[in-house]
Amino acid sequence: MSSNHYSENQLRKYSLKLDKIPKLNYNDPKVDEYISSNEPVVIQGCDLVASANSWDLDYLKRKMMGKYTVILSQNHKFKYHDEKKIQSCKTDFKPTTRRVQMKFSEFVDKIKNWKKNDERLYLQQVLDNSVGISIVQDFVKFNWNWITEKQIKNNWGSLTSNLLLVSMEGNVTPCHYDEQQNFYAQVKGYKRIILFRPSQFKCLYPHPVYHPYDRQSQVDFEKPDYNRFPNFKDACGFETVLEPGEVLYIPMYWFHHVESLLRGGYTISINFWYKAGPTGQIVYPLKDYQKVAIMRNVEKMLNDALRDSTEVGTLLKTIVDGRYF
Ligand SMILES: CCC[C@@H](CC(=O)O)C(=O)C(=O)O
Ligand SMILES: [Zn+2]
Secondary structure: OOEOOEOHHHOOOOOOEEEEOOEEEOOOOHHHHHHHOOOOEEEEOOOOOHHHOOOOHHHHHHHOOOEEEEEEEOOOEOOOOOHHHOOOOOOOOOOOEEEEEEEHHHHHHHHHOOOOOOOEEEEEEEOOHHHOHHHHHHHHOOOHHHHHHHHHHOOOOOEEEEEEEEEOOOOEEEEEOOOOEEEEEEEEOOEEEEEEOHHHHHHHOEEOOOOOOEOEEOOOOOOOOOOOOHHHHHOEEEEEEEOOOOEEEEOOOOEEEEEEOOOOOOEEEEEEEEOOOOOOOOOOOOOHHHHHHHHHHHHHHHHHHHOOHHHHHHHHHHHHOOOOO
């Protein structure tokens, strides 16, 4: 996959079967069909964050005078972990990233002077009043009419947050799913996004729900352990390289892996996370994401009831072995 904006060798190599995600103009009626059926689509021309088109490191450095959340990583992977689950996790969990509060000017200096073996940086800041009046003024000029119409038409819940994502070239957010609908807007630079439908759960082996890496795939895409994760060789997904001005709809519970292109310079993205809407009438057969939600509830219930995560697997095998297949 290449275009006159980037080349194939800027994409990391994985052994995966990947189809293309369609790119449609925002007023193509098929866009609403994809969104209403929880299928990913890249939307062009909607100008969702056009008021952020002028955002670059210098502009943000001048306008953002506070301290902001920056993730530091010992390598190019920024695998998210839930701090709250660390103490209850029996195994001695060693995170590969740490979260600090940093002035924007310091963040810019560090990425401009970054050398091999330095910790990599990824600014991931909730867009709230802490970002300052200028950024808020750009924020209020987002195309809220367009996105709110999508939110209402699809009966989504409330907008929970917008994250400002400023990434160094080459950074990777490894494969995971979120329990929220996501409109993912690309502002600057190019990001390659790989998506898998929720039914690929059995190929992607997310960590157990009680684990700090809950929702994150256990599989290292760069060095898959096919002995532990044999179904990964059957994984098949979708990919796109998101360009500035484009918006990717990432349906809730869809697994996604996101990387800023190698040698592509820093990237800026803004996400829009929406709560799922009320379930309403349950329709059978259930959707694949509903089955993931059910599996999560079973894991949570068993962990609460047994009070010992090491017993959950044994009990589930006892239920299944010789009885359910
Ligand atoms: C912390 C959120 C990171 C983002 C991926 C990326 O831009 O690296 C993502 O996973 C999402 O928007 O859901
Ligand atoms: Zn995500």
